[in-house]
Structures are given as structure tokens and as C-alpha cells.
Amino acid sequence: MPPLDPADLQAVWLTLKLASVTTVLLLLIVTPLAWWLAHSKKWYRGPVAAVVALPLVLPPSVLGFYLLLLLGPHGLVGKLTTALHLGTLPFTFVGLVVGSVLFSMPFAVQPIQNAFEAMGKRPLEVAATLRANAWDRFFSVALPLARPGFLTATILAFAHTVGEFGVVLMLGGNIQGETRVLSVAIYNHVEAIEYGAAHWLAGGMVLFSFVVLLGLYLAGGKSWRVTQ
Amino acid sequence: MSEISAQFQMQLDTFALDASFTAPSVGVTALFGPSGSGKTTLLRCIAGLEKARGTLQVNGATWQDEKTFLPVHQRPLGYVFQEASLFPHLSVRANLEYGLKRTPPAERKVPLEQVVEWLGLGRLIERGDPAKLSGGERQRVAIGRALLTSPRILLMDEPLSALDSTSKQEILPYLERLHRELNIPVLYVSHALDEVARLADHLVLLEKGRVIASGALHETLARLDLPLAHFDDAGAVLEASVAQQDETYHLTRLDFPGGQLWVGKVEQPFGTRVRARVLARDVSIATQPPQGSSINNILNARIAEIRDEGPHKVMLRLQVGDAHTLLSRITRRSRDQLGLTEGMFVCAQVKSVALMA
Numbered sequence: 372m373p374p375l376d377p378a379d380l381q382a383v384w385l386t387l388k389l390a391s392v393t394t395v396l397l398l399l400i401v402t403p404l405a406w407w408l409a410h411s412k413k414w415y416r417g418p419v420a421a422v423v424a425l426p427l428v429l430p431p432s433v434l435g436f437y438l439l440l441l442l443g444p445h446g447l448v449g450k451l452t453t454a455l456h457l458g459t460l461p462f463t464f465v466g467l468v469v470g471s472v473l474f475s476m477p478f479a480v481q482p483i484q485n486a487f488e489a490m491g492k493r494p495l496e497v498a499a500t501l502r503a504n505a506w507d508r509f510f511s512v513a514l515p516l517a518r519p520g521f522l523t524a525t526i527l528a529f530a531h532t533v534g535e536f537g538v539v540l541m542l543g544g545n546i547q548g549e550t551r552v553l554s555v556a557i558y559n560h561v562e563a564i565e566y567g568a569a570h571w572l573a574g575g576m577v578l579f580s581f582v583v584l585l586g587l588y589l590a591g592g593k594s595w596r597v598t599q
Numbered sequence: 600m601s602e603i604s605a606q607f608q609m610q611l612d613t614f615a616l617d618a619s620f621t622a623p624s625v626g627v628t629a630l631f632g633p634s635g636s637g638k639t640t641l642l643r644c645i646a647g648l649e650k651a652r653g654t655l656q657v658n659g660a661t662w663q664d665e666k667t668f669l670p671v672h673q674r675p676l677g678y679v680f681q682e683a684s685l686f687p688h689l690s691v692r693a694n695l696e697y698g699l700k701r702t703p704p705a706e707r708k709v710p711l712e713q714v715v716e717w718l719g720l721g722r723l724i725e726r727g728d729p730a731k732l733s734g735g736e737r738q739r740v741a742i743g744r745a746l747l748t749s750p751r752i753l754l755m756d757e758p759l760s761a762l763d764s765t766s767k768q769e770i771l772p773y774l775e776r777l778h779r780e781l782n783i784p785v786l787y788v789s790h791a792l793d794e795v796a797r798l799a800d801h802l803v804l805l806e807k808g809r810v811i812a813s814g815a816l817h818e819t820l821a822r823l824d825l826p827l828a829h830f831d832d833a834g835a836v837l838e839a840s841v842a843q844q845d846e847t848y849h850l851t852r853l854d855f856p857g858g859q860l861w862v863g864k865v866e867q868p869f870g871t872r873v874r875a876r877v878l879a880r881d882v883s884i885a886t887q888p889p890q891g892s893s894i895n896n897i898l899n900a901r902i903a904e905i906r907d908e909g910p911h912k913v914m915l916r917l918q919v920g921d922a923h924t925l926l927s928r929i930t931r932r933s934r935d936q937l938g939l940t941e942g943m944f945v946c947a948q949v950k951s952v953a954l955m956a
Contacts, residue, residue, distance in 0.1 A: 493684050496648055499671035500678035501698030502748055507672075511697075515688040 373571045381548050382556035383572075389464070389552060390532040393471040397479040397528045398521070400472070405480050406513075409487035424477045431474065435541025438470050442542070462544050467552070470538040478527040486520025487513065522590050530583045534576070602658070603628075603752065603784060607644045609651035616640055616651065616808040622801055624658055627778055627785040629795040629816070631827075632805030638788045641805065642756050645786065646678050647671040657752055675706070677745030679755040683737035685729040691740055692724050698748035708749040717780060718743045718773050735766030739773060746781075753785045759794060774798055775955070792827070796820065796836050796876045797955040802827075821924040823906040823916055828926060833914070834878035835925045836955075841871045850895075857920010858898040862952050874955040879914060879926035881950040886937050888946055896949040900925060902941050905934065915939070917947050925949075 408420055426434055442460040443449045449459045460466035494516060498508040514521075536554040543550030545559070553572055560569035606619035616637045622628035630638040643649040647662070648671060655663040657676075662669045677698075685694050699711065715721055718739045723732060732740065738758055745753065758774075759767045771794075778785070778798055789795050795802065795816070802819040804812040804827065812825050817836045820827055827833060839853035839860065851865040853875060860875060867873065888897065900917035903924070908914045913934050917925040925947055939945070 493680065493682075494686060496671075497678075497680065497684045497686070498697070499648070500646060500676065500748075501744065502672045502701040503697075504670075504672050507701070512686060516686075518688075 374567045386553040393532045394529045401479040405483035431537025435538040467543045470542045475531045479524040482520040482523035486517035490516045607651040607653035614808045626800035628801040629799035630788045636805040637808040675751040677750035677753045679758045683741035714743045735769045861895045876953045879928040882927035883948045885946040894948045898947045900947040
């Protein structure tokens with residue numbers, strides 16, 4: 372029997388919940404964003420793309436720090452949420468979701484944007500000449516052709532959220548059942564020199580990540596060949 | 600007002616498109632010009648794929664003017680791109696049905712079976728994945744897909760140019776068949792003179808974004824003031840009909856007002872209309888009916904125009920009968936030795952005739 376207590380299982384459950392909610396939200400937010408980044412000719416396309424990519428290079432603690440300030444009681448967003456009687460977001464599950472969405476955004480945007488760019492304008496032009504309106508073209512042509520990009524984005528966003536540590540610690544702390552995710556639980560076990568429990572959780576993460584990446588490569592090999 | 604009238608201005612990278620033309624509402628109108636002359640851009644403007652300033656009327660309906668710009672999907676047109684551009688995520692059948700499904704039932708005039716029959720798609724549908732088709736087969740499916748939206752005009756952007764010559768030969772008979780069967784106008788972009796001579800009825804000639812000439816095919820091809828008549832493969836087109844079969848020598852006589860031509864056996868019934876193309880370099884001139892010549896086809900003609908073509912060649916425009924024209928390319932020396940002048944009656948010896956269906 373693994374030396375895990377109910378708090379550890381709670382952390383596993385919380386992590387999966389956080390990753391699922393984050394992934395769903397990301398796909399909803401990122402699809403129009405990726406479409407815009409792939410097609411816009413506006414001057415501010417570059418700056419927007421750079422901002423979206425920032426979490427790739429920033430240390431998570433930096434992002435977490437600024438989010439803590441922004442969402443905290445004296446921050447712009449914090450004042451707004453307080454005024455709306457929602458309280459403040461740091462040290463809550465919702466706060467973690469906000470942090471994770473921002474932190475994992477580039478991992479979701481880029482595969483989808485690449486897929487939209489790779490298909491070019493031609494399939495959409497063809498669909499337009501076949502009487503499909505803009506929404507119809509998007510759903511009947513662009514989305515199916517970008518399917519490999521969406522698959523990659525889903526897996527990367529989910530896995531990246533599961534593996535998140537710095538942002539969670541800065542923004543969410545270590546509240547059992549509310550913000551204590553797997554990575555934080557492992558950290559706690561190591562701090563308490565409970566290497567047995569840490570092994571079970573850490574080993575599980577290694578296995579999970581391997582399976583995810585394996586699935587990604589197997590799925591990635593079977594993308595649509597764009598025929599002339 | 601049943602015709603197509605278009606007029607567009609648009610600034611492009613290297614030149615300005617400033618083109619206007621009208622085309623009849625029946626038959627195939629070729630937009631012809633060298634690459635980079637703006638013919639594809641013009642076609643895209645007509646489809647609404649490019650937003651140029653201008654006006655466009657198709658069969659009395661305004662598709663574009665100062666106030667109107669009908670979006671592409673609301674224009675009842677079919678568009679065939681250079682590359683077939685079949686949807687790779689859909690089966691051949693689903694590709695064919697993509698536009699059909701989006702055409703309101705009341706507007707559907709072309710049944711699937713009809714298109715399948717015209718373009719020989721029966722076996723292709725069964726094959727499922729479009730990636731398994733050859734280039735020519737994919738283009739046939741693309742043409743069928745466009746026709747199934749029951750368009751009121753068919754736009755074709757060099758549909759053969761991405762194909763190898765075998766695929767081209769395979770697909771041309773289908774295009775000729777469409778030419779005979781379709782009762783909608785076709786705008787056909789091309790830079791290949793032989794394709795145009797074969798398929799078009801009407802010609803719009805483009806150069807550097809401007810329309811330099813427009814008119815019936817057989818007249819425009821033979822106009823010596825235009826660059827067409829000075830191409831290496833310049834020639835004239837005659838519309839003739841099958842008049843007699845010679846079983847012994849395996850020949851067919853084609854008649855047209857003003858003369859007749861013997862050609863290799865045409866397996867068509869008496870009276871069938873065929874189009875014959877006679878290249879300028881295959882027509883030689885004699886001032887007397889030649890004796891002991893191997894050439895079968897000698898036509899009485901009047902020299903309508905003579906124009907120098909480079910240092911040693913001249914091009915003659917010959918009037919045959921009332922309505923037909925031939926081109927003949929001879930040397931300047933021959934012209935002087937025979938004393939050829941405009942208005943003279945001569946014998947045009949036709950060495951070879953290419954039949955275009």
C-alpha cells in the first residue's frame with residue numbers, strides 16, 4: 372500500500388481538476404486568438420504575439436509575483452473583484468485557474484496558430500466559392516484541417532498545467548483541498564523527508580508525462596497530408 | 600442585358616490592374632495573356648476573392664458597384680483553381696457534395712449523376728480518399744465540385760497548368776464536352792494558345808493589367824496588330840462540319856463556307872460541327888494552282904493584309920470565303936519573288952490541320 376494519505380489523493384484530484392478546467396478555458400480563448408494571430412496584418416500583431424509568448428521565457432515566480440500583486444486587494448483586478456463582492460483571487464482555486472491559463476497560454480496558442488498558418492488561405496477560398504459563409508468555412512474546413520494542432524495544444528496545455536509549480540506557490544500557496552496541487556504536495560513531502568510518498572507522487576508524474584508525450588508523438592505522425 | 604460586364608482598378612505590387620471588358624453570356628471566354636499580366640487577379644476580382652474598385656454585372660445582376668460588394672459565398676459562381684485544392688479531410692464524394700449541400704434545393708439545376716457522367720467520376724467516387732487520385736483526376740473532381748453548386752458562371756484559373764501533359768490530354772476532352780453541354784458562360788484564364796484555340800469562343804487579351812483587345816476568337820486570333828498572331832504557334836481557327844467520309848483512304852472532308860479540308864478520319868456523323876486549327880507556319884502560298892503537289896488542301900484565298908514580322912518573315916492574313924480567315928507565315932523573299940500584295944487572289948496550301956473535337 373503506497374504511503375499516501377487522503378490529502379495526497381486530494382492533491383491528485385485537485386491537479387486533474389485544475390488541468391482540465393484550464394485546458395477547456397484555454398481552447399476557448401486561444402482558438403480565436405490563434406486565428407487572429409495567423410491572419411491579422413495589424414501592426415500590433417507582433418507585440419501581442421510577444422506578450423502571449425512571454426511565459427515561455429519568464430521564470431514562473433516572476434509571473435506569479437505580478438499576478439499576486441494584480442489580483443491582490445491593492446491590485447487593479449483585485450479592487451474590481453472586491454467591488455463585485457467576489458473577494459480576491461489569490462489563495463483560491465479560481466486564482467490558480469487564472470494563473471494557469473496565462474502560464475500555459477503559449478503552449479496552446481502556438482500549435483493552433485501554426486496549424487492555421489500551414490493550411491494557407493486556399494482551402495477557405497475554395498469553401499467560399501462553394502457557398503460556405505465565414506462561420507461555416509471555419510467549422511467545416513479550418514477546424515478539421517487544424518485538428519493535429521488542436522490535439523497538440525490540448526495535450527501540451529493539460530500536461531504543462533499538471534507540471535506547474537512556481538506560479539501555484541506564488542499565487543495559491545499551499546492550502547489543502549483548495550490550492551495544494553501535486554507538485555506542491557511533492558515539495559511538502561520532500562521538505563518533511565517523506566521520500567516514500569514523494570517517490571509515489573513524483574514517479575506517477577514521470578509516468579504520466581511519458582504517456583502524454585508518447586501519445587502526442589504517435590498522434591502527430593498521423594496528420595493530414597495537404598493534397599494539391 | 601444578359602452578359603458579363605466587368606471593370607476593375609487595383610494597385611498591385613508591380614503594376615496597376617485597370618481592366619474592363621464585356622463577355623457574352625454563352626460559351627467560353629478566355630482571359631489570355633502572359634504570366635503576370637493580371638488575368639488571375641482579374642478572375643479573382645470577379646469571384647470577389649480580391650477587393651478591387653470597380654463594377655461587375657453578371658447576367659443583369661449587380662455583384663459589385665460603388666455601394667455593393669457581394670461576398671464570395673453569395674455569388675452564384677463556380678471557381679476552379681490552378682491546383683485542384685480538394686479538401687484533404689473529406690472523401691471524394693463529400694468534396695463533390697460540399698457545395699451541393701450549401702446550394703438551396705430550389706437553385707439546384709445540376710444533379711450529381713449528371714456531373715458524374717460528364718466528368719467520368721464514377722470510379723473516382725468509390726476510391727474515397729482524394730489523396731489517392733492522380734493530378735488530372737483531382738482536377739476533374741474539383742470541376743465537378745464547382746459545377747454542383749449550379750453556378751450561373753464558371754470561372755477557371757488555368758485549370759490545366761499544374762498538370763503534366765498526359766493529365767492534360769486526359770482532361771481536355773472533358774473540358775470540350777463541358778463546352779458543348781454547359782449552358783452557362785465560362786471565363787477561362789490561360790496563357791497557353793493551344794488551349795485557348797481549342798476551348799474558347801471569345802477572347803479577352805490582357806497585357807500589364809490592361810485589356811488590349813477583346814472579340815470573337817477566330818477574329819482576334821487572326822488580328823495582325825495584336826501579339827497573338829506573331830506567336831510561334833500562331834494560327835487561325837475554322838468552324839467546319841463533317842461532310843464526307845472516304846473509307847478507302849481513311850479521310851474525312853470538312854466543309855466550311857468558302858472551302859473544304861480533307862483531314863484524317865473523324866469518327867463523327869455527317870454534319871457534326873468540328874473546330875479545326877491551322878497554324879500559320881503550315882500554310883504556304885502559290886500564285887497558280889500547283890501541279891503535282893502532295894498537299895491535299897488547297898484553298899482559294901484573298902490576301903487581306905501583309906505585315907512584316909522580324910527581319911526575314913512576313914505574316915499574311917488570308918480571307919477564305921466570306922467569313923473565314925487563315926494566317927500564313929512566309930519569308931520576305933517569297934513575298935517579293937511572288938510579288939504578293941494586299942488584295943491579290945492566291946492559292947493557300949494547307950499542310951496540316953489540327954482538329955479540336
